[in-house]
Amino acid sequence: MSGAAKRCAVIVGASGGIGGALEATLLEEGAFERVHGLGRSRAGAQHIDLLDEASIAAAAAHVAAGPAPTLVIVATGLLHEGVHGPEKALRDLDPVWLARSYAINAIGPALVAKHFLPLMPRTGRTVFAALSARVGSISDNRLGGWHGYRASKAALNMLVRNLAIEEKRRNDRAIVVALHPGTVDTMLSRPFQANVAAGRLFDAERAALQLLDVIEGLKVADSGKLLDYEGQEIPF
Template structure:
């Protein structure tokens, strides 16, 4: 109860479920939920570093965060979806996808990792995706989403190396939540295997179970919702 938890993207399906689950569990003295759609002190826009810094400053006033989860991501928007072929690539959309999926979480780490305790277990986790695995890519397509998540995985690996120098017990990981019944996956749920489309509540509990089992040597890696390592 002497530490806090932070959820970035708490207005999303997975982020909201994570926030609710952590509040219900009561393992942390304070649970901070931030999102672009929230107002006041809970507002955080990944495209605005000043808002990230302001959220970090608010958290810094209370117990040190022992858990920070970045539960954000973009796959499609009005007029844009995953690219099926190179002819579909659009520079502005690629920049938007990278800004949300890679740069935003990296800036969250920039401002929040220094707040996490140097002594004791602390976990920083960012939601990634199996399709961001370069070695696992056998079908192509989805250029921007794949590449931005692969870049996020590299950010996580690099952050983990640096953070290890500050705290020997720090754990920095990427997590693949599976296909979750949210707005992000809704247009693409038709091909999901039976039993593999998770509710946000179930996804949140699975992710928290994985986080609970993480060990220091796991830092810098990508794990799926079953706790299995996914190769970069």
């Protein structure tokens, strides 16, 4: 994103590993007039909770008081929590855990879009990106398992496609994408890193740089797609 278009960036999930690295990188680069880092563990105007729409609306109202955001990244996700983790088999399905996975991985980002997309300019290039996962691709699924995570990320991918279609009617240069960051050394992936191939486990700083490079190179034709950290499309 270049020139006058670089007004304001918003990182939702800035208290997490990838989100924090994205915020730090954008601040260091100094390309935006304002960078809003929002997170569940942050206080005041920087607080946002994907399970509480009122907090999402309040965060959006705070951002709306300044320059219009031309970049919004939702860098959130849930894979395991407490005694709950990705299911290995059908017998492991738990309705409460499934609902929580959907709430954080799909519904939360959709509500962020509901409140933040209307803040973005109606003209010029804008990017709304949500972190998804390759395992959310139905056509790429060869192993099964991880039911809640796979299904909730697949739902997010569909929501991104819907949002891209709707946002194009408001701004024909708007880009709405889902991004797969790869396996990143964060709390989300830590219990599952043993089988990651050499050179394929990224630190958060590298992941942030790779994602921002992909965002920089996005074209309008990419809107509605799921792309990996190298900018390659992953079929839904």
